[in-house]
Amino acid sequence: MAARDLQRYRRGHPDSREQQNLQNYRDDGYPELMPNVRFYRNEIPFQPNGTLIELLHYYWKDDYYELEMNHNYIQWLFPLRERGVNPYASPLTPHEIQVMRSDDVIRRRLLQSYKLMLGFYGIMLLDENTGDVWRAENWMERFHNLNTNTHNNLRITRILKCLGELGYEHFQAPLVRFFLEETLCSGNLQNVKRSALDHFMFTVKDNSECQALVQFARDHYRPKYQFELGPAQVLQERQPVKNHFFQECQPFQNIFLQERKPFKNIFLQERQPVKNSFLQKHQSVKNSFLQEYQPVKNHNKEYVRSANTWKSFLHKRKRAFIIVLLCFSIYVWLDLWQAYFGNTEDKKNLMCSRKA
Known part of the structure; x- marks a missing residue:
């Protein structure tokens, strides 16, 4: 209504x-x-x-x-x-x-x-x-x-x-x-x-x-x-007609698919040589590129290997390096202490001789 x-x-x-x-x-x-x-x-x-x-x-x-x-x-x-x-x-x-x-x-x-x-x-x-x-x-x-x-x-x-x-x-x-x-x-x-x-x-x-x-x-x-x-009522009434239409169309769709199958196979067969030739050309280009890139790749691997070796060397000797550095710093500080706050009598004699 x-x-x-x-x-x-x-x-x-x-x-x-x-x-x-x-x-x-x-x-x-x-x-x-x-x-x-x-x-x-x-x-x-x-x-x-x-x-x-x-x-x-x-x-x-x-x-x-x-x-x-x-x-x-x-x-x-x-x-x-x-x-x-x-x-x-x-x-x-x-x-x-x-x-x-x-x-x-x-x-x-x-x-x-x-x-x-x-x-x-x-x-x-x-x-x-x-x-x-x-x-x-x-x-x-x-x-x-x-x-x-x-x-x-x-x-x-x-x-x-x-x-x-x-x-x-x-x-x-x-x-x-x-x-x-x-x-x-x-x-x-x-x-x-x-x-x-x-x-x-x-x-x-x-x-x-x-x-x-x-x-x-x-x-x-x-x-x-x-x-x-x-309207919802009209759509609901139309749904059975829609389903019946699809059911009637299904045989025609199947016939169409069956008739299209040979043409599809012929097309695929004709396209296969072109596809194979393209893949072969692509493979040759890929191989040549890999051959040219291989020396650079090997050099990069050697560089990375050497860097990793030096890094592991430093990591393993990290503690010994710290101890040596600590001892050296203590020795330097002791030497400075001796220089400025050493034997006071020697300093007094040195001052007296300068006055005389």
Whole structure:
């Protein structure tokens, strides 16, 4: 059902008879046939048990509990051309879309509704011209709620489709790109990943941007060989057909391999002489190089051997060398001591003779 609704949404609902019947009465003085316009003009509250849109924007901005538990307001804030689960919410008509797209007050309130829901999901709008979004300050708490209450995935799909219907198409691709980055790259919203791949991407009406998002998902999906696009139910239904196709193709594959075998053998036989001649030439070049290198190699071996011999000689006589050096140093110090602090009488006689 969701995949069919997405397909009809991207095609502009060409088979919507009920929408066409409602449009036929748009000029007949029946304002009640435009409840979505009247709600966004702050004339009627949403139903059932609702409030005016200005009061909703003011009092529900930080009331996350009410935004989570109340399921009546979302189809009034972001109306679509197909019916939802709220029987009191009316689908959009083509005439309502024209009116809401051209009314600046309604566009301003729709932008406020979008910011309201972004804040509820832990996201903030960085630029109204480009639609760029990023994490809000309370993103960890709100991401946890988004991972826990998966019915918000349906709400996000509704928001994206409504943006495409009411003139905010440039908000679609940045929001979908944000969810792809958080699910595929950062891994923060694992319970949103399937909806982002199956539904969010295909709400983007611009074909080039949609293709860029699909390419981004293909590049960052892990493991890559499991990347498949489409609803899980459709993929499961297609799997038996896929297996049956491979089973039917197997005999043809075997026949092809058997027919290719002789050609492969002939190619290998023809290539064998060329391979042998190449190996022989390579062997001769290798032998000549080894012969020229052998004297240098032997000289290097002799040098290394002599160096190792001298090193082992010093290592074995290290202790004797240290003892001899210690004795020599003691002898020198004793000689110096005798020279400066020797027989004092001889020094006195030498001094007296000098005085005389």
